[in-house]
Amino acid sequence: MTEKKRTTIVLFSGDYDKVMAAYIIANGAAAYDHEVTIFHTFWGLNALRKDEDIEVPKTFMEKMFGKMMPRGADKMGISKMNFAGFGPKMIKDVMKKHNALTVPQLIEMAQEQEIKLVACTMTMDLLGLNQVELLDDIEYAGVAAYLADAQEGNVNLFI
């Protein structure tokens, strides 16, 4: 283990509240001088989607996945008390009132703090997501790259 502190997060979840928790921990760790990696896989990949509809040639199935999954964290539901979308509105209202950062703002801050945001290429293939549909300045890698980072650190979370 190197002296440099390191935090890695596998962001598997596609719930607004869990993505928020992941990015709060990641930004905190970066502020603490950790090298931080967030490996976005499965539903967590949706946090990196741009919110516009980008035309990419896709199979029928890929189009279906593309439509059903949220474009960016702001469109996500929450893991508890979602109440058909009313829950996220309540959460966002109280966050606004407390001047808390939204998830898109937390992602922006993560990029400013040079947190490594990685999109899982295996999931992209499976769900038919294309690099042009994701935010800029993302890295693309597989589970081997995640493990290479994780084994150098000790704060390794699966969210």
Added chain:
Amino acid sequence: MTEKKRTTIVLFSGDYDKVMAAYIIANGAAAYDHEVTIFHTFWGLNALRKDEDIEVPKTFMEKMFGKMMPRGADKMGISKMNFAGFGPKMIKDVMKKHNALTVPQLIEMAQEQEIKLVACTMTMDLLGLNQVELLDDIEYAGVAAYLADAQEGNVNLFI
């Protein structure tokens, strides 16, 4: 990394079964001489609520959250097979039959073993939870304090 072993758990989930798993691991680790911290954030904070209704001045939104969220682990649903509350009853019945500790008992044991139970102050602000509504002998802190503990250990879980 120090020689002293350390386990930290971010308890994000508000499901009875996940809270139970968190406290079983935490109590096990404490019995193994680890220093243990459970950082209760988001829905996991509800595990620390007293089960009575405590009068505190709140905004309308805070009252709503207060009513909708369970007061203590015993009121929580389970993450799978909840069946409109029938699942938790089944689980609690078999636990009783096997003389397994309930979650409130596991929390008590954790306090006896001097496991550090921390309530996330940011979540408390957001959801309008007050210190008088939570169990006694809880610490109050933010993500920085969690990271300070986590970076000293290697068994760091997000539940």
Added chain:
Amino acid sequence: MTEKKRTTIVLFSGDYDKVMAAYIIANGAAAYDHEVTIFHTFWGLNALRKDEDIEVPKTFMEKMFGKMMPRGADKMGISKMNFAGFGPKMIKDVMKKHNALTVPQLIEMAQEQEIKLVACTMTMDLLGLNQVELLDDIEYAGVAAYLADAQEGNVNLFI
């Protein structure tokens, strides 16, 4: 901490996609020469069930649990977009098209790579699962054995 690298996963979840993620990380880590342990507890234990109905004397409650819970990963739903079972079919269709390994194949690979698959005996007692109902070459242990492995490594995940 020893020089030998080590990954441990507490597999709590009983969702097809989460079990898949756990086994992909585990197999990746084994390929990277980590010693790997997957500790199957609660709903994650169902990943280890054989898919046939095995006659074992059980109480009424244990029979109920036995029927309600999936026999093996292949029968599991997914954590998001399950759509009454349509989601898993879509996921399996795209996996097949991309020649991705199914979860039963990933489990087989894990056994070939000598990943330690452990069934949580406390959960087995609670839910009334019997060793003859689970796959061969599984180890049986409790939380103490999990912690003994986890404290030797630094990639420790709860899924």
